[in-house]
Amino acid sequence: MNTSPKEEKMVSVSVASERAEAIGGVLIAFFAALMAIAQLVNSNLEEEMMIAHNRVNSYSSWYQSKSVKESLMESELATLESLKLTVDDTKKVLFDEKIAQTKRAIEKYGAEKTEILLGSSEVGEENWAQDLDGKLGVIMGVKEWEARAEKMDISTQKFDLAMLFFQIALVLGAVCIIIYDNPRLQKTFIGLMVSCGVLGICFSIYGYALSL
DSSP, X not given: OOOOHHHHHHHHHHHHHHHHHHHHHHHHHHHHHHHHHHHHHHHHHHHHHHHHHHHHHHHHHHHHHHHHHHHHXXXXXXXXXXXXXXXXXXXXXXXXXHHHHHHHHHXXXXXXXXXXXXXXXXXXXXXXXXEETTEESOOOOHHHHHHHHHHHHHHHHHHHHHHHHHHHHHHHHHHHHHOTTOHHHHHHHHHHHHHHHHXXXXXXXXXXXXXX
């Protein structure tokens, strides 16, 4: 029995629609998996960003405590130098020793402040002055933590954009499946879906690269 051109066209449309639905379904699953991975990575980066911000705050407080101690030593030095002028020559030797000790303390606090601010790697091994848990040369400075926090912040913003495009891709995929009676429009939505998914992949890769 021969089929009419109209019936053939209907069959062709049905086949094309089923193919588009199948492609849309596969793409939805693919981009949903990528979005889940992006969300996981982004969560880890946000956690690292919070840690970095906390370290900036704690190290800044550490730096301020060193500054306070340095200021106290400087005040003590000024007092000792003033008192030295009022004592006998026999006692000036004791003041000289105390003054030299105080100057060494001031220099030490200054070196510790610099290392806390810039980090051990920046000041060089010969200038290591501040230990951390009994180890020298392991200080990651305030400036380094600030740079890391900023880097993590920018990276998470890129992942937020990536997930936005993944979500748009999923919505387009769902619409593609719903409009089953228009293969041409389905192809358009598949094209848009792929474009948004590719943008999501690009932003994910860019965001991860920024975090390294």
